[in-house]
Amino acid sequence: MKRERAAYWLSQALDGELSPRRLRRLEKLLTEDPALADLQEQWLAIGQSCRAQSVEPPQTPEAAWQNVQRAIRLSQDEVAEPTPTAVVGGLWRWGLSVAAVLLLFAGTWWGLRPTGEPWATVPVAERTQVEWVESDLPDAISMVYEDEDTGLTVIWVMMDDVQEDNGYAG
Amino acid sequence: MSPHASNPVNADGDVVDVPRLVQLAKNGDEAAFGELMQAYYTRVYGLLNGIVRHEDDARDLSQHVWVKVWHKLDSFKGDSDFYTWLYRVATFAGLDFVRKRKRQREVELSEALEPNRDADSVLPPSLTSRPDSAAQTAEIQTVFERALETLSPEHRTALMLREVEGLSYDEIAVATGCRRGTVMSRIFYARKSIQAQLKDVR
Numbered sequence: 001m002k003r004e005r006a007a008y009w010l011s012q013a014l015d016g017e018l019s020p021r022r023l024r025r026l027e028k029l030l031t032e033d034p035a036l037a038d039l040q041e042q043w044l045a046i047g048q049s050c051r052a053q054s055v056e057p058p059q060t061p062e063a064a065w066q067n068v069q070r071a072i073r074l075s076q077d078e079v080a081e082p083t084p085t086a087v088v089g090g091l092w093r094w095g096l097s098v099a100a101v102l103l104l105f106a107g108t109w110w111g112l113r114p115t116g117e118p119w120a121t122v123p124v125a126e127r128t129q130v131e132w133v134e135s136d137l138p139d140a141i142s143m144v145y146e147d148e149d150t151g152l153t154v155i156w157v158m159m160d161d162v163q164e165d166n167g168y169a170g
Numbered sequence: 171m172s173p174h175a176s177n178p179v180n181a182d183g184d185v186v187d188v189p190r191l192v193q194l195a196k197n198g199d200e201a202a203f204g205e206l207m208q209a210y211y212t213r214v215y216g217l218l219n220g221i222v223r224h225e226d227d228a229r230d231l232s233q234h235v236w237v238k239v240w241h242k243l244d245s246f247k248g249d250s251d252f253y254t255w256l257y258r259v260a261t262f263a264g265l266d267f268v269r270k271r272k273r274q275r276e277v278e279l280s281e282a283l284e285p286n287r288d289a290d291s292v293l294p295p296s297l298t299s300r301p302d303s304a305a306q307t308a309e310i311q312t313v314f315e316r317a318l319e320t321l322s323p324e325h326r327t328a329l330m331l332r333e334v335e336g337l338s339y340d341e342i343a344v345a346t347g348c349r350r351g352t353v354m355s356r357i358f359y360a361r362k363s364i365q366a367q368l369k370d371v372r
């Protein structure tokens with residue numbers, strides 16, 4: 001087994017999170033590999049140093065509670081008794097929000113309003129220019145237009161008695 | 171290790187009935203909240219000090235956290251233990267504070283490192299001078315503290331929650347808002363990193 005994997009298991013074992021099966025394998029490895037056993041000692045020492053690090057707070061919990069209580073009351077007062085400036089500011093914000101919503105509705109309605117001409121909102125320049133042309137084929141209708149994507153001129157020949165349309169590009 | 175966070179004790183040494191106090195506090199009982207706060211105050215302060223590595227900042231931040239907990243208590247639904255939720259609020263506040271402080275320091279450092287300035291003069295003494303090495307244990311402790319500081323706040327938090335608070339991987343995952351696998355690898359990496367730095371002084 002690779003040392004790195006064993007170390008990973010060791011870390012989990014120290015935290016009590018390694019499965020019993022792996023724990024048995026690790027215990028065997030610890031007896032066989034002095035370097036791994038040394039690593040275990042070092043990591044245990046790191047844990048002890050972490051716990052030794054924990055410092056006492058600079059004030060007692062009782063004194064801290066007095067401060068927190070004051071801070072809570074102050075924050076509640078701010079919520080309960082808004083200053084005149086805050087009230088005016090709040091009304092302004094409320095009014096601006098309403099105006100923004102109304103504008104949004106008006107814009108949406110203008111864009112989606114029903115019109116008689118389905119292409120009314122499409123600029124003239126973007127419309128595909130279709131030219132109906134005469135054809136020598138009997139009962140055929142032909143049209144010519146320029147395809148926007150390819151830039152090719154497309155000639156469509158539609159026959160009344162044929163299910164498929166025949167398109168030619170040139 | 172002190173009693174587990176699930177069973178905190180009050181000043182008289184009696185185990186605190188956390189669920190009852192939480193319920194009372196949720197109903198607006200300030201005295202119950204005070205009792206709850208006092209039971210967990212030292213732990214939360216220790217956790218925050220572990221994250222921010224500055225006692226005054228940890229004290230101010232812990233007051234901020236407790237005010238926040240009071241206002242957010244309604245959002246605690248009891249899906250997890252109270253202390254897991256509390257540590258989550260504290261951890262997020264601590265990490266947020268560290269990120270803001272880092273940004274602030276970067277701005278200050280970039281201003282201080284303008285041309286014609288001596289870069290060494292703006293570095294804290296701890297980074298420019300070596301300890302006198304009076305005793306090896308003291309040196310190990312110093313190196314250990316530095317090693318802790320070189321860890322990212324996320325790695326340090328995971329290690330502290332495990333080693334100091336005794337939280338399980340699942341509880342740390344909830345408290346820090348990440349996956350169990352991430353917790354596992356953060357703790358592993360933190361141990362490896364500290365051990366590598368301690369190797370030179372042993």
